[in-house]
Every structure is written in structure tokens, then in C-alpha cells.
Amino acid sequence: MRFTKMQGLGNDYVYVNCFEEKVARPSETAVRVSDRHFGIGADGLILIKPSEKADFEMEMYNADGSRGEMCGNGIRCVAKYVYDYGLTDQTHISIETLGGIKYLDLIVEEGRHRLEKLDMVSPVLEAEQIPIIGLGNRVLDEPIRVDDMEYRITGVSMGNPHGVVFLKDVKNLEIEKIGPLFEHHECFPNRVNTEFAHVLDRQTAEMRVWERGSGETLACGTGACAVAVACVLNGYTEEEVTVKLLGGELQIRWDREKDRVYMTGPAEVVFDGEWPEV
Structure with missing residues (x-):
């Protein structure tokens, strides 16, 4: 399984391009790759997948294998990945999550992604x-x-x-x-x-x-x-x-x-690698 480790302000995840890779047991895989002593070391696993509702889908798993609805640092890294690794040339993209569809504006300098402004939509208070x-x-x-x-x-x-x-x-x-x-x-x-x-x-x-x-x-x-x-x-x-x-x-x-929350922040690639598929 080819992967890319990325981080946003130190909130790090293992990212897998599921346009090319298949992860059969993502929950189990999340636990193994997240281990900071015997694995890659991360806060969890994020799969980048095709979506019928948006440009891409982000499927997120925490370090304990549980499914997460949404991650602000994680989704910024997804946006960086799909742009820098050539899955899109658009600087305004939509990403489907369990927490709804999120919209991101990428700030690009000299052909490389630098920052993102993320529209988190409305906070829920009920x-x-x-x-x-x-x-x-x-x-x-x-x-x-x-x-x-x-x-x-x-x-x-x-x-x-x-x-x-x-x-x-x-x-x-x-x-x-x-x-x-x-x-x-x-x-x-x-x-x-x-x-x-x-x-x-x-x-x-x-x-x-x-x-x-x-x-x-x-x-x-x-x-x-x-x-x-x-x-x-x-x-x-x-x-x-x-x-x-x-x-x-x-x-x-x-x-x-407008009752909208906007977040601006960085995302960085740490390294690319391969992991024995489980």
C-alpha cells in the first residue's frame, strides 16, 4: 500500500490515494499504521476516494480504528494532496465527509499549494x-x-x-x-x-x-x-x-x-512510503 504521511500543525495522518489503492480493512489498518513505535506513527488514517456528491471523498479513521466524521487539519491535507499530486488543477474544490460536504479555496504560489481557506459551514448548537x-x-x-x-x-x-x-x-x-x-x-x-x-x-x-x-x-x-x-x-x-x-x-x-465558519491554515507533506497491506 503506497501512502503519504502529511501534517497540519503537527496533527498528522497517513493518507492513501484510493483512486489507485484499495484498503480492505481500513479500521484495522488505521490502528497498525498509527502506532508510533511499530507503525508509521500518526493520529489516524485518511483515505482519499472518488465521490458522487463532491470532487473527492475523505474517509477518516482515528488511531484506535474508530471512524471519524471530520477533521479540519486532515481535510486541508487532502486538498494539498489532490492538487500537488495532480488529481485536480482546480483551486476551489469540494470534499465529501461524514460531517457533510466542505468547500476549500487553495492558495497557490509558484505552482505549489501553500495555504487553504476552508469553509466549515454552519456550527451546530442544538x-x-x-x-x-x-x-x-x-x-x-x-x-x-x-x-x-x-x-x-x-x-x-x-x-x-x-x-x-x-x-x-x-x-x-x-x-x-x-x-x-x-x-x-x-x-x-x-x-x-x-x-x-x-x-x-x-x-x-x-x-x-x-x-x-x-x-x-x-x-x-x-x-x-x-x-x-x-x-x-x-x-x-x-x-x-x-x-x-x-x-x-x-x-x-x-x-x-451568514452563519459560516472559515478556517485558514497550512498543510505539509512529511514523506511518501509503502506499507505491507493488511
Whole structure:
């Protein structure tokens, strides 16, 4: 199986061009290739496939083999791949995901992709659709008890479920301890990606993320979008926010008039290789 390892702000995945390759057992393959000691090392596996609804389809699997609906850093890498590897010459493309069809504008310099502006469409705030249970119809700064501690959480779906928790300090957070407790909390029937965020000023926030099925990652694009939306909903920032992640920065803008969220950020190829097919 030929593959390309790519990363967006350190959020890395193994990408397979399924126009040419076939992955018979993607869930099992995701677990094996993601292993950072005995595999390639990644946050998961992403298959680039033909689509009847869009220009391409992104089929995503987390490091534990579970299927993911959407990944902001992952989809930016898909866009870079299909352009740089010659699957398209268009700079405005659509990509089908389990979280809906996403639209990307590629910024190209000297024939090579540099950045993308991604239209994440509208955030979903209704608890039933995220889904979140037991915390009300809309989860906006609602109290939640985790490990005998009370936190306040804001629920957002960007095609996948997110819970944003604002804290005074995220740098010293014991995320390996608290992250799994949020992920598997009874309020989240499909588990949840949890963003622990700290607002720096009216234009800037920092975050760490515990991704369901992968643990802490260096970045999460949909999570950064969820943080920006939660910042605006809670009155902490303006509509355009620089979100600082462990792997770098993303520019997020929630156009409330159009109810669209836009994300701009980089994507990079790490290396190409071959893997014994499973």
C-alpha cells in the first residue's frame, strides 16, 4: 500500500490515494499504521476516494480504528494532496465527509499549494444534534461534573462533536488524566472531542485538545473552529480569532451574518512510503 504521511500543525495522518489503492480493512489498518513505535506513527488514517456528491471523498479513521466524521487539519491535507499530486488543477474544490460536504479555496504560489481557506459551514448548537444529553437544549457555559470537579462547558458540532471548556491555565493541565473522563462521560453518547481553552485577548485564544480515539494531538482544526464559536457565544472575543495550538496557529472567522465558519491554515507533506497491506 503506497501512502503519504502529511501534517497540519503537527496533527498528522497517513493518507492513501484510493483512486489507485484499495484498503480492505481500513479500521484495522488505521490502528497498525498509527502506532508510533511499530507503525508509521500518526493520529489516524485518511483515505482519499472518488465521490458522487463532491470532487473527492475523505474517509477518516482515528488511531484506535474508530471512524471519524471530520477533521479540519486532515481535510486541508487532502486538498494539498489532490492538487500537488495532480488529481485536480482546480483551486476551489469540494470534499465529501461524514460531517457533510466542505468547500476549500487553495492558495497557490509558484505552482505549489501553500495555504487553504476552508469553509466549515454552519456550527451546530442544538444539543440533540451534537449530541449531548442531560445538559439542556443548548449547552452554553453549562456546569458539568467530571471526577468530582465542576467545569463549565459549551457544546458545538463542526460536523463532529466538541465540548469547549474555558480555564485560567491550560499549559499545566493534566490532560492525560482529565481528557479520557470527558471523552467517555455519560453526557456524550458518541464520545466527544474536548478543547481546553484560555482566552488571551479579544482576538486570541489558546487551546489544548483531547481528541476522541486519538488522545491529545498537537492540533485540531474542527476543535479550533469550535473554540472560536464558543468564544464568540460567551462574549469573550470578536468574530475573527487567532487560535494558538501546540503545533501552531489557525485563523478562524465566524461570519455570524451568514452563519459560516472559515478556517485558514497550512498543510505539509512529511514523506511518501509503502506499507505491507493488511
